[in-house]
């Protein structure tokens with residue numbers, strides 16, 4: 215967020231220079247907007263883009279009379295690719311846990327055996343296939359006919375791109391065979407072959423159009439075309455690798471199901487194999503890595519999936535990834551380049567993150583000009599200095615990192631980096647608490663960086679997910695004074711045209727887009743408790759913890775009341791909070807710290823006047839234990855503690871660590887001790903293993 219050193223300070227600009235620069239910025243930002251929104255091919259990083267907008271705003275602030283009609287501050291983004299309908303996935307589209315070494319895969323097999331209570335020598339068959347670097351899509355078939363195709367989106371809701379997917383020859387429009395299930399959701403990867411990508415780019419270059427950075431971006435850009443005729447020209451392909459909702463089982467194993475898909479007319483990756491164990495998995499990885507360069511398409515690793523589908527069902531998912539699958543990624547690609555500067559970014563929680571500004575370099579097919587330096591200690595440990603030649607690496611979708619310094623290439627006079635002790639955005643003191651690696655700005659919501667980042671988190675995909683209110687818009691609205699805190703979002707319409715000009719009259723907006731935005735905001739005046747809790751952006755409270763909170767407290771009012779009481783660390787409310795399996799003292803501290811801050815209480819009160827936060831709903835088809843608090847103690851014969859806990863939570867129960875008067879059931883196996891005794895004393899219902907299996911399902 216700090217300005218480029220090469221640029222003249224805004225305070226030093228003459229009027230002529232300011233006018234010239236505003237003209238240049240308007241042109242540049244416009245070009246980046248188009249590249250980002252319309253072509254899916256950003257040329258610069260988000261941070262660099264932010265830099266441009268911030269500089270534009272600063273110059274405009276100093277020279278208000280120079281604000282141009284086509285100024286970026288009057289426009290918000292480019293015309294969004296409107297028109298795709300949202301579709302909810304019947305079963306979520308999951309992501310995969312990553313392994314970067316052979317040992318990680320061995321651990322995966324061990325975890326699977328442990329979870330399933332298999333002996334260490336038990337065979338765990340897996341399917342193995344290359345991990346295609348494309349875009350996942352979900353294809354719905356009704357009685358064998360292709361009826362709906364969607365992007366992954368956030369995993370729960372995607373966009374309807376049926377028309378575009380219909381143009382892909384690999385995707386059957388009608389399935390082959392008799393006895394087709396009434397309903398079938400097929401999952402797979404849409405991608406572009408390397409030769410087709412090169413051809414497309416050559417043609418674009420000739421036509422003076424911007425080129426795509428890699429085949430994946432080209433595939434993404436092609437699938438998000440509003441005109442399917444354009445998609446049809448783009449030579450996309452599709453490998454099927456899985457399924458979502460089905461009205462009938464496709465087999466008893468992953469491998470059988472894949473054979474079924476093939477017979478039905480899908481294209482499967484020809485390199486897929488069924489393997490006996492981790493040893494074969496390691497050999498498979500080596501084979502694929504060796505052939506990587508000669509393949510017709512980009513891959514970034516291999517995917518292993520437990521073959522038995524009944525085991526997959528038992529293993530289930532944790533957060534957003536299945537326990538029964540893992541991706542082993544190829545090692546990161548590395549490159550050398552010059553570090554021009556070290557910038558400091560300020561995040562939602564005030565964390566100061568150092569960012570390396572690099573001489574742009576291509577790593578693994580992508581131009582990189584920024585890399586993370588993690589934190590103060592990392593910089594000191596690696597002794598990274600301005601002007602150094604550094605080794606950077608990029609692994610898959612992970613942010614590029616600075617691996618180390620090539621010290622022999624260090625320029626004379628390079629000085630050790632001095633980490634700022636003040637926030638570079640608001641100037642507040644930045645401090646490191648004992649035991650923390652992160653230095654944080656103490657400015658709270660007074661710090662513009664924190665305020666904007668919190669708003670961005672609030673409207674982000676897994677939080678309020680307000681369509682048309684992305685990063686760029688939040689930033690612009692904040693700069694224009696339209697929104698200061700979360701509640702202001704819900705007052706945008708009512709206040710429109712009062713302080714700032716009406717949105718519909720601003721550049722980049724019109725009657726329709728403004729109306730759509732207000733409608734999208736209004737649609738979020740009702741929100742689930744878990745999304746709401748997550749949206750607050752409390753430190754260490756991600757989606758999983760937000761869900762635990764929702765499940766355990768049920769309503770916003772109840773949670774607030776409990777958190778206020780929990781300030782007394784000796785009392786029951788605090789003990790109850792810690793008793794939630796998955797919430798420890800450190801997370802509890804952050805939650806209570808949030809409530810202790812008057813600003814945050816104002817935010818909650820403000821929001822209370824604007825929204826209705828729905829009470830937590832137990833999952834559908836829920837059982838006798840939905841909403842009940844369960845404590846597990848002792849050993850179970852048929853499943854591990856982890857599996858039992860996962861199952862209980864999936865059925866809507868709350869799992870606690872210790873027994874109290876609030877416990878509804880104690881599931882006790884052999885070896886149960888003090889918890890069982892306590893349950894008896896308190897008269898809590900006790901289930902043995904058969905009784906537990908009756909409620910949990912065998």
Ligand code: IVH
Pocket residue numbers: 308309310343344345346347348349350366403455456517536539541
């Ligand atoms: S399985 C549980 N198999 O990788 C199912 N994914 O990191 C999760 N991908 O979103 C997906 N090749 O886009 C699976 N053979 C393959 C894959 C594959 C590529 C992508 C897919 C997914 C991402 C998860």
